[in-house]
Amino acid sequence: MLLAHRPAAAGLVAVAIALPALWAGEFHLRFLAEILIIGTAVMSLDLLVGFGGLVSLGHAAPFGLAAYAAAIASQSLGGNLLLVLPLGAATGMAVAAVMGAVILRTSHLFLLILTLLLGKIAWEIVFHWREVTGGADGLRGLPPLSLGPWELSDARSLYLLAAGLALAATTAARSFAAAPLGRALIGIREQPLRMTALGYSIPRIRFSAMLAAGAIAGAAGALYPFVNLYVGPQSVHWTLSATMIVMLVIGGVGSLWGAFLGSAAYLTVQTYVSSYTDRWQLFVGLVFVLTVLLLPAGIAGGLRSLVGGWAHGRNGNDRGA
Amino acid sequence: MTAVLEIAGVSKRFGAFQALTDVSFEVQEGETLGLIGPNGAGKTTLFNLISGFLSPDTGSLRFMGEPINGLPPARRAARGLVRSFQKPMVFPALTARENIAMAARQRAGDGLRWLGARRALEAAEARANRLLAESELGRRGGERMADLSHGEQRMVDVLMSLALEPRLLLLDEPTAGLARAEAERLLEMVRRHDARTAVVLIAHDIEIVFGACDRIAVLDLGRVLCCGAPEMVRAHAAVRTAYLGALADP
Ligand SMILES: Nc1ncnc2c1ncn2[C@@H]1O[C@H](COP(=O)(O)OP(=O)(O)O)[C@@H](O)[C@H]1O
Numbered sequence: 001m002l003l004a005h006r007p008a009a010a011g012l013v014a015v016a017i018a019l020p021a022l023w024a025g026e027f028h029l030r031f032l033a034e035i036l037i038i039g040t041a042v043m044s045l046d047l048l049v050g051f052g053g054l055v056s057l058g059h060a061a062p063f064g065l066a067a068y069a070a071a072i073a074s075q076s077l078g079g080n081l082l083l084v085l086p087l088g089a090a091t092g093m094a095v096a097a098v099m100g101a102v103i104l105r106t107s108h109l110f111l112l113i114l115t116l117l118l119g120k121i122a123w124e125i126v127f128h129w130r131e132v133t134g135g136a137d138g139l140r141g142l143p144p145l146s147l148g149p150w151e152l153s154d155a156r157s158l159y160l161l162a163a164g165l166a167l168a169a170t171t172a173a174r175s176f177a178a179a180p181l182g183r184a185l186i187g188i189r190e191q192p193l194r195m196t197a198l199g200y201s202i203p204r205i206r207f208s209a210m211l212a213a214g215a216i217a218g219a220a221g222a223l224y225p226f227v228n229l230y231v232g233p234q235s236v237h238w239t240l241s242a243t244m245i246v247m248l249v250i251g252g253v254g255s256l257w258g259a260f261l262g263s264a265a266y267l268t269v270q271t272y273v274s275s276y277t278d279r280w281q282l283f284v285g286l287v288f289v290l291t292v293l294l295l296p297a298g299i300a301g302g303l304r305s306l307v308g309g310w311a312h313g314r315n316g317n318d319r320g321a
Numbered sequence: 322m323t324a325v326l327e328i329a330g331v332s333k334r335f336g337a338f339q340a341l342t343d344v345s346f347e348v349q350e351g352e353t354l355g356l357i358g359p360n361g362a363g364k365t366t367l368f369n370l371i372s373g374f375l376s377p378d379t380g381s382l383r384f385m386g387e388p389i390n391g392l393p394p395a396r397r398a399a400r401g402l403v404r405s406f407q408k409p410m411v412f413p414a415l416t417a418r419e420n421i422a423m424a425a426r427q428r429a430g431d432g433l434r435w436l437g438a439r440r441a442l443e444a445a446e447a448r449a450n451r452l453l454a455e456s457e458l459g460r461r462g463g464e465r466m467a468d469l470s471h472g473e474q475r476m477v478d479v480l481m482s483l484a485l486e487p488r489l490l491l492l493d494e495p496t497a498g499l500a501r502a503e504a505e506r507l508l509e510m511v512r513r514h515d516a517r518t519a520v521v522l523i524a525h526d527i528e529i530v531f532g533a534c535d536r537i538a539v540l541d542l543g544r545v546l547c548c549g550a551p552e553m554v555r556a557h558a559a560v561r562t563a564y565l566g567a568l569a570d571p
């Protein structure tokens with residue numbers, strides 16, 4: 001159900017967004033903005049993985065190439081949000097279209113390998129096309145984002161912008177999942193043969209899902225350089241694609257909002273543990289393994305059964321979850 | 322009468338195994354054709370060829386007068402050539418209503434909608450509810466498929482096919498595992514639903530087939546032994562020895 005139909009949840013989300021904007025400092029606001037932006041990209045990946053069963057190991061490509069497109073365009077045209085954001089979404093969609101055309105008829109292992117290779121190609125282009133992308137150095141010195149007369153360069157504006165994007169993207173993804181198209185996507189995951197026998201075109205459904213996920217990842221990618229004041233080839237690298245999958249599993253596959261929890265958990269461990277030890281990846285690995293073992297439905301699934309159990313204890317209603 | 326389906330000289334081999342040899346017959350509008358034969362005779366393989374999930378080595382297939390060799394299965398379904406599967410093939414985690422609605426949306430051309438979702442969803446649900454009411458499953462629509470009985474699942478499986486408003490409906494053992502009365506109710510519902518639909522029915526219960534079908538084709542070792550009215554098939558000597566045995570005696 002959409003957030004608009006649940007005033008209590010909507011209120012909670014509004015408060016959760018507003019609180020940091022009032023009290024958090026510069027560093028934390030930027031950190032939260034990054035969580036929300038990466039989380040949005042992970043949520044778009046959930047459309048493919050959680051709903052379509054399409055595990056892509058190349059989702060950093062639409063995200064990262066959109067980030068580059070936005071950064072490069074802003075260098076000559078300025079950081080107008082109304083230019084940068086649609087450009088990012090369109091780039092993400094175009095990249096996803098290419099990937100979608102390649103993977104239309106593959107599945108499982110081949111899908112994994114093909115998306116991995118396509119992501120690798122994207123990285124090669126970014127890494128070697130020095131004149132445009134800055135190669136290994138990436139791009140710095142980007143102009144500030146702006147919306148009409150307002151400049152959106154301070155941490156609070158960027159945070160609110162990222163929160164707005166995350167909300168809009170989640171609303172779009174939920175409406176996609178609830179619409180006939182999203183239901184058909186579940187159908188081809190569950191029973192592809194029957195879907196074909198019902199007259200559904202599996203390639204068309206997959207392609208549409210790729211486009212939707214690519215557009216959302218691209219919109220998120222467009223903001224990424226302006227929060228970090230930098231974009232580098234790591235944002236296209238396959239390890240980011242893999243990280244997105246780890247975040248998704250930690251957060252909870254198929255829930256959409258779990259993506260933000262996974263992104264928060266991962267980036268928090270990375271940020272805070274890495275200041276104590278270089279072996280922070282070991283901690284991430286530990287968190288990952290523990291999640292898979294203890295919370296197979298991720299943090300989102302764990303929270304949901306917690307709330308369900310609480311409702312159950314309160315009024316003896318076993319339909320809470 | 323118009324022939325909905327015309328099969329001429331169709332053969333299919335899997336490696337060295339000749340699964341179907343020179344199969345020919347026609348199915349008329351509104352007709353119910355029974356397809357019987359021992360296990361492994363090639364009945365399901367024939368359905369796979371007609372519905373496009375396999376392609377024949379030789380022979381031609383025509384649907385509504387037009388050749389359909391090479392047309393992908395989804396396109397055949399969209400034209401009204403609909404099949405079911407020998408094992409019930411449903412979406413277990415979804416409700417019975419949503420299973421049928423999935424078919425209804427595709428039929429209405431709304432299957433891949435995002436914009437205008439609400440109207441499409443409501444129309445398909447209404448259609449699913451009407452079909453559920455026809456089958457006397459009306460009050461079970463909100464149950465998950467996995468929670469329904471075997472008989473109810475079979476019924477919903479058939480309702481999904483009916484939601485596509487088929488011109489030709491291929492039913493692969495839809496009555497397997499059902500009690501006689503349940504099986505008869507299911508077939509009656511199919512026949513009652515739309516008199517113009519041509520039906521090809523595979524079933525093992527001879528009494529049901531002879532009772533429900535206008536004509537019967539007998540398949541054995543990939544060949545059509547005989548094809549005709551029930552009395553004629555019952556009297557056919559080769560059929561008696563190959564398949565019917567003592568069952569055919571009154
Ligand atoms: N895809 C396939 N590959 C190889 N052999 C097959 C395939 N499909 C069916 N067969 C074989 O063809 C024969 C006919 O099978 P089938 O059409 O399922 O028979 P029926 O439905 O009449 O019981 C069987 O011997 C089966 O093993």
Ligand SMILES: [Mg+2]
Pocket residue numbers: 364365366407
């Ligand atoms: Mg069979």
